[in-house]
Amino acid sequence: xxxxxxxxxxxxxxxxxxxxxxxxxxxxxxxxxxxxxxxxxxxxxxxxxxxxxxxxxxxxxxxxxxxxxxxxxxxxxxxxxxxxxxxxxxxxxxxxxxxxxxxxxxxxxxxxxxxxxxxxxxxxxxxxxxxxxxxxxxxxxxxxxxxxxxxxxxxxxxxxxxxxxxxxxxxxxxxxxxxxxxxxxxxxxxxxxxxxxxxxxxxxxxxxxxxxxxxxxxxxxxxxxxxxxxxxxxxxxxxxxxxxxxxxxxxxxxxxxxxxxxxxxxxxxxxxxxxxxxxxxxxxxxxxxxxxxxxxxxxxxxxxxxxxxxxxxxxxxxxxxxxxxxxxxxxxxxxxxxxxxxxxxxxxxxxxxxxxxxxxxxxxxxxxxxxxxxxxxxxxxxxxxxxxxxxxxxxxxxxxxxxxxxxxxxxxxxxxxxxxxxxxxxxxxxxxxxxxxxxxxxxxxxxxxxxxxxxxxxxxxxxxxxxxxxxxxxxxxxxxxxxxxxxxxxxxxxxxxxxxxxxxxxxxxxxxxxxxxxxxxxxxxxxxxxxxxxxxxxxxxxxxxxxxxxxxxxxxxxxxxxxxxxxxxxxxxxxxxxxxxxxxxxxxxx
Amino acid sequence: xxxxxxxxxxxxxxxxxxxxxxxxxxxxxxxxxxxxxxxxxxxxxxxxxxxxxxxxxxxxxxxxxxxxxxxxxxxxxxxxxxxxxxxxxxxxxxxxxxxxxxxxxxxxxxxxxxxxxxxxxxxxxxxxxxxxxxxxxxxxxxxxxxxxxxxxxxxxxxxxxxxxxxxxxxxxxxxxxxxxxxxxxxxxxxx
Numbered sequence: 016x017x018x019x020x021x022x023x024x025x026x027x028x029x030x031x032x033x034x035x036x037x038x039x040x041x042x043x044x045x046x047x048x049x050x051x052x053x054x055x056x057x058x059x060x061x062x063x064x065x066x067x068x069x070x071x072x073x074x075x076x077x078x079x080x081x082x083x084x085x086x087x088x089x090x091x092x093x094x095x096x097x098x099x100x101x102x103x104x105x106x107x108x109x110x111x112x113x114x115x116x117x118x119x120x121x122x123x124x125x126x127x128x129x130x131x132x133x134x135x136x137x138x139x140x141x142x143x144x145x146x147x148x149x150x151x152x153x154x155x156x157x158x159x160x161x162x163x164x165x166x167x168x169x170x171x172x173x174x175x176x177x178x179x180x181x182x183x184x185x186x187x188x189x190x191x192x193x194x195x196x197x198x199x200x201x202x203x204x205x206x207x208x209x210x211x212x213x214x215x216x217x218x219x220x221x222x223x224x225x226x227x228x229x230x231x232x233x234x235x236x237x238x239x240x241x242x243x244x245x246x247x248x249x250x251x252x253x254x255x256x257x258x259x260x261x262x263x264x265x266x267x268x269x270x271x272x273x274x275x276x277x278x279x280x281x282x283x284x285x286x287x288x289x290x291x292x293x294x295x296x297x298x299x300x301x302x303x304x305x306x307x308x309x310x311x312x313x314x315x316x317x318x319x320x321x322x323x324x325x326x327x328x329x330x331x332x333x334x335x336x337x338x339x340x341x342x343x344x345x346x347x348x349x350x351x352x353x354x355x356x357x358x359x360x361x362x363x364x365x366x367x368x369x370x371x372x373x374x375x376x377x378x379x380x381x382x383x384x385x386x387x388x389x390x391x392x393x394x395x396x397x398x399x400x401x402x403x404x405x406x407x408x409x410x411x412x413x414x415x416x417x418x419x420x421x422x423x424x425x426x427x428x429x430x431x432x433x434x435x436x437x438x439x440x441x442x443x444x445x446x447x448x449x450x451x452x453x454x455x456x457x458x459x460x461x462x463x464x465x466x467x468x469x470x471x472x473x474x475x476x477x478x479x480x481x482x483x484x485x486x487x488x489x490x491x492x493x494x495x496x497x498x499x500x501x502x503x504x505x506x507x508x509x510x511x512x513x514x515x516x517x518x519x520x521x522x523x524x525x526x527x528x529x530x531x532x533x534x535x536x537x538x539x540x541x542x543x544x545x546x547x548x549x550x551x552x553x554x555x556x557x558x559x560x561x562x563x564x565x566x567x568x569x570x571x572x573x574x575x576x577x578x579x580x581x582x583x584x585x586x587x588x589x590x591x592x593x594x595x596x597x598x599x600x601x602x603x604x605x
Numbered sequence: 606x607x608x609x610x611x612x613x614x615x616x617x618x619x620x621x622x623x624x625x626x627x628x629x630x631x632x633x634x635x636x637x638x639x640x641x642x643x644x645x646x647x648x649x650x651x652x653x654x655x656x657x658x659x660x661x662x663x664x665x666x667x668x669x670x671x672x673x674x675x676x677x678x679x680x681x682x683x684x685x686x687x688x689x690x691x692x693x694x695x696x697x698x699x700x701x702x703x704x705x706x707x708x709x710x711x712x713x714x715x716x717x718x719x720x721x722x723x724x725x726x727x728x729x730x731x732x733x734x735x736x737x738x739x740x741x742x743x744x745x746x747x748x749x750x751x752x753x754x755x756x757x758x759x760x761x762x763x764x765x766x767x768x769x770x771x772x773x774x775x776x777x778x779x780x781x782x783x784x785x786x787x788x789x790x791x792x793x794x795x796x
Contacts, residue, residue, distance in 0.1 A: 025632075027628060027629070027632060027638070027640075029642070132643065156639075156666075185641060185666055185667060188641060188642050188643070189639055189640060189641040189642070189666030189667070190628070190638075190639065190640045190641075190642070190666070191638070191639045191640075191666065192632070192637070192638070260666075262664075263664040263665045263666070264664070264665050266664040266665075267664050267665050333665065333667045333668065333669040334665050334667075334668065334669055334672070335668065335669020335670050335671065335672055336669055338669075346669060346670040346671030346672070346689075347671045347692070347693050348670050348671045348688075348689040348691075348693075349688065349689070349691070349693055349727040349728065350727075351685055351688050351723040351724070351726075351727055352719070352723050352726070353685050353717045353718075353719050353720055353722075353723040354685070354717065355652075355682045355683070355685045355686035355717065355720075356682070356706060356708050356709060356714040356715070356716065356717060357706065357708050357714070358615065358650075358651055358652040358682070358683075358686075358706035358707070358708065359651055359706070359707055359708065360616065360649035360650055360651035361649060361650040361651070361707040362649070363649060363650065389649065392649065395707065396707075396708075396711060396713060397711040397713070469649075561712060564710060564711050564712055565711075567707060567711060568710075569650050569705070569707060569710060571710060572705045572709070572710040573710075573712065581705075583745055
């Protein structure tokens, strides 16, 4: 692309790639995160800069935030990133970091997920910045993702606070052109022991409470002139205050001549700047996705504006939805005489989770508390194996609560609590301790596929590798469970249905606390050589009983009354063959 | 000028690579481009859409209903699912190919009959067997680039050197295959 007379290279980057690049350019030195859609690729893009910075996957978001914050306390620029619900886990250190402040800049990236493409709720994490009394920076495209990072670190150091840097799915996962800059090396500041600053025991917290308000007031003043907040004046008729991805939508929808106050620093809101902008337009809109975060504050300041009266606080916006809500314009669409049936995500062909879910679902009297990961899909038909899904770790601890409830009501039931290997390290371990300590009638099942699967195959403390690709000490789940007091730890290959059934029966009958580890690596792990084959149906033997459909494999279907296996999808796991009552399915090597 | 293309299909069919080739070509001509992708849970065999929005200056990476100029459907039921994203005068390039969904293979619903005919009754469509062409080229996975080739015939930006863009976008060992796939797709609907 030609800019002036200088040839400037521009790269097509996702918001997440650009955030990683921006952190690198801003001189970040220590980075720690736990994967979560839509934030994961931020950290997947950091190891390319490992000569200049250290980056890691932590066991969970709280640990990651504490780790990165510790680095900021020690004097270097540091970064953490997580999906919106991850910040619930990490909220504790964030709220206190607000009081203690930083030495090196500290940025927390939250990637929100409007419309819940890959999430269990639609929380709007802008509220967290106001709640924790820290700065909130919101980019609206990939270029801003990169550029605003540098600004965020400077704000953190200048105003002595963590900065919450918020993207959304459409910012993190859309690609646009980005111009790169150079990395600025920011030398570590000298750490000196300063107990007042770095210790938030009650007496000191009481005194620091005042500083928090002072810093916010100074930051609001700064926001009125910050390059993050910019005004585009039009003809004075319509004015739009907006931020984040909603800015891009509003630019498509509002007519030529509309004035925009486009905010990149959204907590605290620059109220003087807003008031001035409002005074120069006849009709003022506040356009934001999800909650009326800015609008409520602007209205509370006595400024007349229109926003959530027209724009829904539910689900992600797009230009067409926004146009419809503001101007009532219905999109022109053609109705078809045919409707598509649903196509939900499913466990992959050959997924090791399938065998356990098929087995446990046959035990109709057992309740299975589920968790977050690929194995969340075990709750869908036809497997319909898990009965709850709340948050990371609840597969074990909510199971404990259910078992106590059934026990005190006089109708005890057997509970199997399911978590994956990465989720076990994240927050399943504490649930496993709860079960032992309080004698809950729950069998923890750790579905160990040796990877963090749903987010796209990241390493975790059990895999033996780090984010930077180095060999690590692999934490052994069975050793952890035994140390907690599980006297019987049954390790089983979930692809072997008979062995899995026996483990389930053994765990139910066990007189001592029992746990199950279903162990088989995910087929998508590239560094492992997988034993692949192909299953075929003998149409002479197939009686069309549809038993093989019950394993919920996308490769298996019924055509003309007989079972058919799609050779382009099948990997030869044989779970369908093991449930066939006529032995009509056999595996061949490929 | 602003245009948008929506690529729809099933997670794992290669829509993102296809969109990437398109975007790289558009960038080579100096267009402003935004592209949105789907990651995470819906990738696991679920219904996915990738959108490319380009022009002299574009803002939104996503479009809404009734806004796409071109649809590329990697699977015919997905064409029906996203049909309301097409402008009434939009053009659809449809792979005459059915993939069962978890719902249909479990016998919980019937795969709908007449998807292609329904699309043809409402829109200008180019329907062809991209899966068959890909298989005849020796690798079923290049179906995405076969579809891409067909889409370029509809897009009409013939000043873009797509062979060169493919060479620059795909891994070296797949350049030859993908260039053949591109031409096969392009010829399939220009004939």
